[in-house]
Amino acid sequence: xxxxxxxxxxxxxxxxxxxxxxxxxxxxxxxxxxxxxxxxxxxxxxxxxxxxxxxxxxxxxxxxxxxxxxxxxxxxxxxxxxxxxxxxxxxxxxxxxxxxxxxxxxxxxxxxxxxxxxxxxxxxxxxxxxxxxxxxxxxxxxxxxxxxxxxxxxxxxxxxxxxx
Ligand code: ZN
Numbered sequence: 468x469x470x471x472x473x474x475x476x477x478x479x480x481x482x483x484x485x486x487x488x489x490x491x492x493x494x495x496x497x498x499x500x501x502x503x504x505x506x507x508x509x510x511x512x513x514x515x516x517x518x519x520x521x522x523x524x525x526x527x528x529x530x531x532x533x534x535x536x537x538x539x540x541x542x543x544x545x546x547x548x549x550x551x552x553x554x555x556x557x558x559x560x561x562x563x564x565x566x567x568x569x570x571x572x573x574x575x576x577x578x579x580x581x582x583x584x585x586x587x588x589x590x591x592x593x594x595x596x597x598x599x600x601x602x603x604x605x606x607x608x609x610x611x612x613x614x615x616x617x618x619x620x621x622x623x624x625x626x627x628x629x630x631x
Pocket of ligand 1: 554
């Protein structure tokens with residue numbers, strides 16, 4: 468089953484997700500539905516906030532590899548950073564430059580509660596950090612420079628007015 472993706476302006480996107488304490492069938496179903504939604508929307512990642520659930524879980528997928536990470540935490544980041552354009556399924560049509568550490572080590576749990584630890588770099592490191600931001604109520608517009616934010620906000624307003 469696919470879920471409705473919440474878009475910019477929905478307060479759930481500015482809220483912090485709560486730690487998952489119960490690893491049950493409903494969590495497994497949520498993870499499966501989030502993966503289906505991500506695939507349908509042709510995204511590379513999706514956090515629970517984006518489907519209206521304030522639980523610390525995100526999914527990511529690049530090429531054939533897919534990830535489900537519960538209660539993620541950053542263990543280490545590289546000093547080296549990279550700046551690249553980023554989009555978001557919750558802010559359709561908008562892309563802004565975001566600077567992030569080039570590599571990151573993430574710890575967390577799988578959907579059954581088993582501990583996991585993943586070292587990532589490149590695009591996957593970017594996706595993981597983007598999704599963890601969502602779980603803390605942070606969007607790419609909060610991560611870009613003033614000028615890019617202003618331009619993106621203007622585009623969003625124009626699109627909103629055009630759709631009314
Ligand atoms: Zn996003």
